[in-house]
Amino acid sequence: MLKVENLNAGYGPVNILWDVAFDMNDGEVVAILGSNGAGKTTMVRAITGMIRPTSGSVVFNGEELCKKSSREILDKGIVQVPEGRQLFTEMTVLENLQMGAFNKETKAHFQENLERCYKWFPKLEERAKQAAGTLSGGEQQMVAVARALIGMPKLLILDEPSLGLAPNIVDDILNVAKTLAQESGISVLLVEQDITKALATADRGYVIENGKVSLSGTAAELAANEHVKKAYLGI
């Protein structure tokens, strides 16, 4: 469903991504792994249209996305949970979730999607009237994930969901992502530094180093790879 080829992107004169290529199938959880500064978030920004790639192609369900605006890409069904959550901290949880409904279709299905989100994350229903900034880090991440789900993604991108969270909360969120992929056929692109957890969740993975894809394979293959073991898993 998603095919990225020769993707080059950066900020101004600084190129960060070098010919990145990967693909994803429907209902698949694919992990993009790499250490801090490897270019993972730049890649997310390039795919979602928040920065314009300098060259290459991003084809989603047969459509080229490279020249499209971030809004058009959202309309196609690629929704991200951004790094650092980017919530509206002084607005209530419910208002944050309302902002996730960005077009007619998602607005029309808001109520049912909201109920589904409350089923995934019961805490959010309790806290619906509370300002998002008063929630714990884990709860805030739940709001960010729920806000993305309100947008009815076909492809959900999770950018560093583990950042600054307790391990058991990370597990909860990754479980939701995996279940979503299995049950509703949503593809999940999991961008992570925490490689152990990411490989435990994902079907396949790509390792990014210095803005280039250096390794790829199934989760099991990557977990068994000597380089991954040494460089990332500390074994």
Add this chain to the structure above:
Amino acid sequence: MDVLLQAIVNGILLGGFYALMGMGQNIIFGVMKIVNFCHGEMLMVGMYLTYMLYTYAGIDPYLALPLVALIMFFLGAVIQHTLITPSLKTKSFTNLLFLTVGLGLLLSNGALVLFGSDYKSIRTSYSQTTIPIGPVSVALPRLISFCVLIVVTIALFTFLKYSTVGKQIRAVSQNPVGAEVCGINVKRIYLLTYGLGIALAGIAGCLLTQFYSIFPTAGAGFGFRALIVVVVGGLGSIPGAFFAGILLGLLEQMSALFISPSYSDMIVFITFIVILVVRQLIIMRRK
């Protein structure tokens, strides 16, 4: 006692204008993090617009209000689109400072060229009508203006709190990146916000025309007071701006009554400086 009551009523009525100006400045600052240094001049433009509509088209100032607001909204949107959005890219505070200060100078000197430096005023059939409220008498235009102001404040508050666009404005002011992730067109919100802020200044200008002279620098004092209202009332808070505006008006009238009208400007700004210093000390203590 009656004099005191009269001063209180006048202070509240005057404070309403400061509140209106402060709310406009506040919404612009909240969303774009820029100080609009030509806010007072926008009020002046609103005054001349009302004056022209009254003199040349014979439209009553209160009937002209929606039209003035609309014209000012579009003026603001055009300025935002052609001047401010491009300069926002530089991320330079000085750049935007010079831009808005320069725009203000351009507007007040433009008015000087077009209308001359003499004071103009609008005198309607009801300009001099006063309404007795107990021991106090209130000029009818001031009373109407204050009612309009209350309606505008409530409308603005409701708009920001409950409407979709209002929520989008708040979302952009709290987290522009998050807003883009949610598909909000941030540039469009900037356009709307600046237009709205300028429309509020225009409304204040329109309402002022019946009891305040119209001249090219008429807005300056109001522009400065709008800044005070924003700082004292709290950034992004509409009710805060409203009450800060009223308090400012009261302070001014009280100092005019008890000390001297010619010192009231000085007292207002000294109080402001004291508030700033005291607040800073409290913040430092907490840390």
